[in-house]
Amino acid sequence: MHLSYSSVFPDSEHDHQHCVSRALAEAEQICHDQGQRFTTIRRKVLKLVWQQHKPIGAYQILEELQQEGRTAPPTVYRALDFLLKLGLIHRIASLNAFVGCIRPGAAHEGYFFICSSCKACAELNAAAISREIHQTAHNCGFVVQNSAVEIMGMCPNCASTGKLQ
Amino acid sequence: MHLSYSSVFPDSEHDHQHCVSRALAEAEQICHDQGQRFTTIRRKVLKLVWQQHKPIGAYQILEELQQEGRTAPPTVYRALDFLLKLGLIHRIASLNAFVGCIRPGAAHEGYFFICSSCKACAELNAAAISREIHQTAHNCGFVVQNSAVEIMGMCPNCASTGKLQ
DNA sequence: AATTGAAATGTTATATTGTAACATTTGATA
DNA sequence: TATCAAATGTTACAATATAACATTTCAATT
Numbered sequence: 179m180h181l182s183y184s185s186v187f188p189d190s191e192h193d194h195q196h197c198v199s200r201a202l203a204e205a206e207q208i209c210h211d212q213g214q215r216f217t218t219i220r221r222k223v224l225k226l227v228w229q230q231h232k233p234i235g236a237y238q239i240l241e242e243l244q245q246e247g248r249t250a251p252p253t254v255y256r257a258l259d260f261l262l263k264l265g266l267i268h269r270i271a272s273l274n275a276f277v278g279c280i281r282p283g284a285a286h287e288g289y290f291f292i293c294s295s296c297k298a299c300a301e302l303n304a305a306a307i308s309r310e311i312h313q314t315a316h317n318c319g320f321v322v323q324n325s326a327v328e329i330m331g332m333c334p335n336c337a338s339t340g341k342l343q
Numbered sequence: 344m345h346l347s348y349s350s351v352f353p354d355s356e357h358d359h360q361h362c363v364s365r366a367l368a369e370a371e372q373i374c375h376d377q378g379q380r381f382t383t384i385r386r387k388v389l390k391l392v393w394q395q396h397k398p399i400g401a402y403q404i405l406e407e408l409q410q411e412g413r414t415a416p417p418t419v420y421r422a423l424d425f426l427l428k429l430g431l432i433h434r435i436a437s438l439n440a441f442v443g444c445i446r447p448g449a450a451h452e453g454y455f456f457i458c459s460s461c462k463a464c465a466e467l468n469a470a471a472i473s474r475e476i477h478q479t480a481h482n483c484g485f486v487v488q489n490s491a492v493e494i495m496g497m498c499p500n501c502a503s504t505g506k507l508q
Numbered sequence: 509a510a511t512t513g514a515a516a517t518g519t520t521a522t523a524t525t526g527t528a529a530c531a532t533t534t535g536a537t538a
Numbered sequence: 539t540a541t542c543a544a545a546t547g548t549t550a551c552a553a554t555a556t557a558a559c560a561t562t563t564c565a566a567t568t
Contacts, residue, residue, distance in 0.1 A: 186483045215564085217516070237553070250519065255555065260516095272436040272491045274554060291485045300483065310475045311494060318351045318465065319499030320456045326437045328491040329476060334484030380535085382545070401525070415548065420526065425545095439525060 186291070186300040187333045188231060198228045201278050205266050208283050214264065219243075223257035224278070227267050232297045233275030268301065272328045277301070287325045293333035300333070351456070351465040352498045353396060363393045366443050370431050373448050379429065384408075388422035389443070392432050397462045398440030433466065437493045442466070452490045458498035465498070 188197075205224055209216035226239045236254050243249040258276055261267040266282045269275070270290060279288065280301050289307055291300045307327065315322050353362075370389055374381040391404050401419050408414040423441055426432040431447045434440070435455060444453065445466050454472055456465045472492065480487050 187485070215516080217563095219517075235553085236555075248518090250517095251555070252519085252557090253517065256517075271493070289479075291480060291483060293485075294488055300485070302479065302483070304475070304479045306475045307472070307479055310469070310471045311492075314454075314467065314469045314472055315456060315494065315496065318456060318467070319502065320352070320458075320465070320494075321497040321502060322494055323459055323496040325495070326491065326493040327476075328436070329480065329485075329487055330490070331480065331488040332486040337484065337486060380545080382534095384546075413547090415546095416526070417528090417548085418546065421546075 186302055187298055187335055189335060198225060201228045204282050208264060208266065212264065219253060220257045220260055223254065224261055224266060227261070227276050228278040231299060233270045233273050233277040233292070233299050235275045270299065270328055271326050287327070289327040289329070291329050291331065291333070293336055294330050295332060295336040298333050298335070351467055352463055352500055354500060363390060366393045369447050373429060373431065377429065384418060385422045385425055388419065389426055389431060392426070392441050393443040396464060398435045398438050398442040398457070398464050400440045435464065435493055436491050452492070454492040454494070456494050456496065456498070458501055459495050460497060460501040463498050463500070
């Protein structure tokens with residue numbers, strides 16, 4: 179028995195605007211609870227990160243922001259650092275990119291399945307993987323602090339539409 | 344019942360020269376078997392990667408090579424790409440760094456435990472982790488192509504000597 | 509409303525990591 | 539020893555990220 183994973187890779191027809199507005203509302207709440215300011219820039223950056231279920235690079239975000247006025251890299255990285263610190267986004271090291279966290283606020287280690295074809299990125303909180311990692315670590319006398327688990331492969335959407343690679 | 348992990352983090356007293364010479368000998372053999380040239384530069388770079396059980400950055404390697412004459416980044420990256428292609432080293436995405444592969448030649452996914460204190464990096468071929476990742480992927484309709492599993496934490500050596508962080 | 513001070517953002521410059529493109533050298537094979 | 543593909547040299551630059559200091563904003567207090 180395990181959680182249903184049917185929706186980890188949302189289909190292209192889902193109401194993504196709903197994902198975005200939920201993420202922004204949750205962020206608002208979390209910032210409020212923690213006495214942090216959810217400024218315009220932070221909101222814009224979070225919204226851009228959530229534009230798709232795909233990791234986005236810092237300089238892509240920068241480009242978008244520059245559509246509406248001069249912006250420099252530190253502005254973007256500061257907002258990203260803030261959002262990372264509050265657990266509102268994750269960084270995907272193997273892609274130098276960022277993706278919205280689907281369970282902000284909840285303490286968790288994010289495990290990521292990333293489609294090498296469409297770049298869709300699914301975060302899951304797989305207890306079974308977590309258990310094995312911690313168990314293996316324990317056997318080695320190693321104490322886990324945090325994990326980067328980034329699995330590349332083919333997502334169900336791309337697999338079913340017969341895409342290669 | 345599981346494999347013994349007693350030596351995944353070799354202690355600081357182990358005969359590291361033995362690790363290095365074994366790695367070089369294995370590389371020699373693998374290159375020969377595959378009709379690839381184990382050139383001077385490739386050997387030097389592999390040796391530098393193996394100098395410690397810690398990931399090393401490309402520009403650190405570059406610096407070492409520059410001790411004995413002018414060298415430019417592409418030279419280093421080409422050697423690293425070659426060594427990666429032959430499975431003689433792994434890249435640690437979360438550190439932008441490279442580490443020697445402990446089982447070159449054998450098809451495997453490398454899972455890494457990295458000490459946040461001493462930076463020691465242990466590669467292990469943990470069947471249990473692999474199984475859970477593939478099982479979870481299967482439940483999601485996801486087909487695994489390759490994995491980056493990089494776990495940060497405290498290694499047994501640092502834990503026992505009471506180091507913090 | 510004015511003051512104030514810490515947090516946030518602006519700005520400039522630069523560090524770090526990685527690659528494109530073309531020239532030259534090397535080395536195994538004919 | 540001639541040849542050609544593979545390897546390396548060389549120059550320039552792209553992509554990602556941060557340091558350091560100036561300015562602005564905003565919420566709490568006077």
